[in-house]
Amino acid sequence: MYFIANWKMFGDLKSLKSLNKVINFSSKYKRKKFKLIYCPPYTLLDSFSKKIRKTRIELGAQNCHFEISNGPFTGSISPSMLKNIGSNYVIIGHSENRNMGDTDSQINKKINSSIKSGLKIIFCIGETLIQKKKKKTNQILSKQILKGLFKINNLNKILIAYEPVWSIGTGAVPRSFELEKNITFIKKILKNKFRIKNPKVLYGGSVNPKNAKNLAAINNIDGFLIGGASQKANNFIDIVKKTII
Numbered sequence: 001m002y003f004i005a006n007w008k009m010f011g012d013l014k015s016l017k018s019l020n021k022v023i024n025f026s027s028k029y030k031r032k033k034f035k036l037i038y039c040p041p042y043t044l045l046d047s048f049s050k051k052i053r054k055t056r057i058e059l060g061a062q063n064c065h066f067e068i069s070n071g072p073f074t075g076s077i078s079p080s081m082l083k084n085i086g087s088n089y090v091i092i093g094h095s096e097n098r099n100m101g102d103t104d105s106q107i108n109k110k111i112n113s114s115i116k117s118g119l120k121i122i123f124c125i126g127e128t129l130i131q132k133k134k135k136k137t138n139q140i141l142s143k144q145i146l147k148g149l150f151k152i153n154n155l156n157k158i159l160i161a162y163e164p165v166w167s168i169g170t171g172a173v174p175r176s177f178e179l180e181k182n183i184t185f186i187k188k189i190l191k192n193k194f195r196i197k198n199p200k201v202l203y204g205g206s207v208n209p210k211n212a213k214n215l216a217a218i219n220n221i222d223g224f225l226i227g228g229a230s231q232k233a234n235n236f237i238d239i240v241k242k243t244i245i
Contacts, residue, residue: 002223005230021233049086060089066109079117093124095165104147129166161225167205209238216243
């Protein structure tokens with residue numbers, strides 16, 4: 001199981017203290033098969049990298065530019081820069097970034113450049129509430145996957161994070177049968193279209209300690225991409241405990 005903490009625009013150097021609890025917790029359960037990945041803002045990547053060295057926690061970034069190394073892109077960060085600072089993963093295609101202009105084509109370029117830089121991908125897909133009501137969920141998910149992964153090699157380095165846009169930060173979570181159906185649909189595409197034998201699909205969207213156990217019981221879920229609930233160590237630990245212990 002994967003547990004990915006997406007801190008979004010949150011955190012400062014004082015926030016590093018919260019990692020102590022998570023590091024201590026993870027060291028007690030070395031025999032349990034789960035991965036902990038923190039994706040803090042760019043400003044904390046170096047500090048996080050030093051803090052989690054020699055622990056079982058891995059580091060990820062929240063986004064990147066599609067240019068693989070350097071270029072005249074003020075305010076942007078390239079995949080090779082992320083790799084150089086200690087990141088192993090990068091989130092690409094989050095709906096918040098899509099809303100700010102990321103197209104399927106740009107997302108495809110970002111995935112390609114990131115893989116070439118040695119990063120693993122947390123590829124976000126999901127439908128809006130309007131699309132859901134119009135029963136276009138499968139159509140949207142299929143489009144995002146096919147365009148995002150077009151001509152991408154090393155697909156074993158990609159985790160899919162299914163995040164219904166209408167669920168992120170709202171407290172609303174898909175019904176169990178609906179979530180299982182959508183995740184099964186996603187895995188079917190990955191197996192049939194991309195020949196991925198054992199695709200990993202995570203769920204994201206208002207995951208918290210209260211609903212984690214029920215969500216984890218849903219067939220085919222391989223982990224969670226966790227937003228606000230990951231910003232407090234106790235909540236993040238509770239989610240992991242209720243899922244794997």
